[in-house]
Amino acid sequence: MGKTITEKILARASGLPDVSVGQEVLATPDFVLAYDWPGQTDVMFREMRDQLGIARIAEPERIGFFIDHMVPSVTPQEEETHIGTRKWCSENGVDLFEKRGIGHQVASEVGFAVPGAFAVHFDGHVSQLGAFGAFAVGLRRNVLEAMVRKQVPIKVPATVRIDLEGELPKGVMARDVFHHIVRLLGPSFCRFQVLELGGEGIENISTEGLQTITGLAMFTGALTAIINPSPERLAYALTRARKQIEPQYSDADAVYAQRHRISLDTLEPIVVAPPSPANTRLLSEHAGLEVHTGYLGSCASGRLEELRVAAQILKGRRVHQGFSLHIVPTSHEIMAAAAREGLIETLVEAGAFVSSSSCDFCYGRIATMAAGQRAVSTGTLNVRGRMGSIDSEIYLCNAATLAASALNGRITDPRPYL
Amino acid sequence: MEIQNLKGRVAFIFDEPNFDIDQIVGVKNIKVQDLDELKKHAMATYDPSFVDTVRPGDLLVGADNFGYGHPHYPSMKIMRHLGVAGVIAESYAPGYWRGEMSLGFPQVTCPGILDFVKRWDEIEVCWKEGIIRNFTQGTSISFEPLTQADAALLAAGGLVPYLQEVMGISPVNTQ
Numbered sequence: 001m002g003k004t005i006t007e008k009i010l011a012r013a014s015g016l017p018d019v020s021v022g023q024e025v026l027a028t029p030d031f032v033l034a035y036d037w038p039g040q041t042d043v044m045f046r047e048m049r050d051q052l053g054i055a056r057i058a059e060p061e062r063i064g065f066f067i068d069h070m071v072p073s074v075t076p077q078e079e080e081t082h083i084g085t086r087k088w089c090s091e092n093g094v095d096l097f098e099k100r101g102i103g104h105q106v107a108s109e110v111g112f113a114v115p116g117a118f119a120v121h122f123d124g125h126v127s128q129l130g131a132f133g134a135f136a137v138g139l140r141r142n143v144l145e146a147m148v149r150k151q152v153p154i155k156v157p158a159t160v161r162i163d164l165e166g167e168l169p170k171g172v173m174a175r176d177v178f179h180h181i182v183r184l185l186g187p188s189f190c191r192f193q194v195l196e197l198g199g200e201g202i203e204n205i206s207t208e209g210l211q212t213i214t215g216l217a218m219f220t221g222a223l224t225a226i227i228n229p230s231p232e233r234l235a236y237a238l239t240r241a242r243k244q245i246e247p248q249y250s251d252a253d254a255v256y257a258q259r260h261r262i263s264l265d266t267l268e269p270i271v272v273a274p275p276s277p278a279n280t281r282l283l284s285e286h287a288g289l290e291v292h293t294g295y296l297g298s299c300a301s302g303r304l305e306e307l308r309v310a311a312q313i314l315k316g317r318r319v320h321q322g323f324s325l326h327i328v329p330t331s332h333e334i335m336a337a338a339a340r341e342g343l344i345e346t347l348v349e350a351g352a353f354v355s356s357s358s359c360d361f362c363y364g365r366i367a368t369m370a371a372g373q374r375a376v377s378t379g380t381l382n383v384r385g386r387m388g389s390i391d392s393e394i395y396l397c398n399a400a401t402l403a404a405s406a407l408n409g410r411i412t413d414p415r416p417y418l
Numbered sequence: 419m420e421i422q423n424l425k426g427r428v429a430f431i432f433d434e435p436n437f438d439i440d441q442i443v444g445v446k447n448i449k450v451q452d453l454d455e456l457k458k459h460a461m462a463t464y465d466p467s468f469v470d471t472v473r474p475g476d477l478l479v480g481a482d483n484f485g486y487g488h489p490h491y492p493s494m495k496i497m498r499h500l501g502v503a504g505v506i507a508e509s510y511a512p513g514y515w516r517g518e519m520s521l522g523f524p525q526v527t528c529p530g531i532l533d534f535v536k537r538w539d540e541i542e543v544c545w546k547e548g549i550i551r552n553f554t555q556g557t558s559i560s561f562e563p564l565t566q567a568d569a570a571l572l573a574a575g576g577l578v579p580y581l582q583e584v585m586g587i588s589p590v591n592t593q
Binding site (some may be wrong): 024140144148149153154188191192221223278381383384385386390 | 482
């Protein structure tokens with residue numbers, strides 16, 4: 001009987017010849033990741049020192065820290081959190097990636113997205129390392145265990161396989177695939193399981209697009225998402241890899257809890273209406289709705305192909321009078337590439353406010369919305385109050401829809417612009 | 419160490435699937451940490467008398483995929499403060515489950531729980547037998563066993579005491 005990529009990664013990480021669904025194992029994460037966040041990492045530092053008696057962490061090379069939230073600081077307290085993180089990382093010999101971009105993206109750029117690796121974080125959006133064939137799980141507070149012990153307990157999860165076929169039509173993007181999956185199968189079909197994407201259609205979606213899809217996996221209930229490596233994704237990941245690990249692949253006869261097929265050819269742009277990531281609708285249902293602000297960015301977006309499509313739509317045009325368009329490239333590497341391509345120039349000339357990379361637009365810390373305002377957003381989440389007042393609203397959509405909507409101040413179908 | 423059985427009344431039933439627990443204190447209060455302040459908001463939109471009627475040991479019941487969305491800690495923080503001893507749901511969103519279990523707050527997965535209890539029924543979660551007894555109705559139902567790791571986490575009373583135990587660190591040395 002064949003094995004899934006997840007079973008193979010967990011077998012290696014547990015030092016066992018093979019593992020099966022439902023088996024409880026102690027697995028050694030190859031990488032333990034975190035961004036600094038008050039109430040989370042500062043508490044963890046204290047717990048390690050005061051309650052667990054750990055003066056210096058073992059194997060610091062496994063660990064990666066990111067400063068991407070509260071960037072730049074706007075209160076002394078925020079800066080103090082960063083100072084604490086810098087100090088802890090320096091004392092422990094842990095690599096800190098500060099102001100380089102959103103950590104889940106930077107993690108890929110600096111070699112944590114190793115095909116075949118087992119990675120953990122407290123934040124579940126780390127699932128996007130799965131685009132490169134890594135098994136990456138958000139443990140919330142339990143990431144402390146991964147910091148201080150070699151192994152973490154994990155029950156080998158079952159896998160739901162979704163095979164994609166065909167190609168996305170113009171104006172339909174990777175995140176529409178994810179929202180379509182939720183629309184089709186609901187917000188909990190993959191609970192405590194792994195979402196594995198495959199099929200011949202997967203190679204018609206860019207690596208960036210696959211990062212988007214895998215990064216949103218939590219909204220299906222999944223522990224994480226994963227995709228078998230391709231030569232292109234291997235080439236990206238292996239040249240940056242921090243650790244030599246054998247890539248893994250699902251066997252053709254691997255056993256799945258469910259299997260589904262999705263044809264990309266017939267998909268349409270989707271908007272996710274407030275107040276839940278489960279509220280997926282066809283764009284046509286909300287076209288024409290007045291919107292006041294737009295955010296193109298987040299760990300689920302803001303990559304080159306999205307900046308390109310936004311620039312294509314906005315080139316030579318102006319953002320609607322009174323509409324605030326915030327564009328935040330996911331990392332500085334991406335921002336520099338966008339600048340070299342002239343995309344930044346196009347976006348700025350169209351009236352966009354382009355910012356250096358930061359997580360802070362996604363949760364309303366900056367570009368905060370007032371009551372009654374409505375946003376289109378490529379962020380991760382549309383729950384009430386996520387981007388400001390609890391009486392503001394967020395419609396999640398793809399980058400093309402966002403750019404077209406910015407031109408009109410209304411939710412707009414991007415396809416006529418492409 | 420054993421996990422203590424949970425014995426109490428069903429203090430509230432959240433029968434909505436994919437329930438966003440932030441609704442318990444209201445989205446505008448999800449950053450509030452002060453317990454007195456949280457108490458003013460707890461359950462305000464569901465049952466304003468809840469904070470006065472809930473008793474130590476009471477339990478909450480939830481539907482499928484309980485804890486979906488982007489759950490914050492204050493809702494269950496105030497519930498624990500009010501004496502709520504655990505949650506029993508048809509099923510859970512993994513992020514919520516992990517967050518609360520790591521605090522040593524018992525979560526019980528019990529498909530069929532919504533049909534098994536009515537509000538204010540007296541029930542008991544018997545960990546060893548893997549069943550929930552409904553004393554009011556004279557019935558019982560089995561629930562899904564915890565993983566060994568989750569059972570150890572609950573038995574220890576949360577992540578830090580659990581780590582102290584498995585790492586052989588004496589809590590005497592701790593603050």
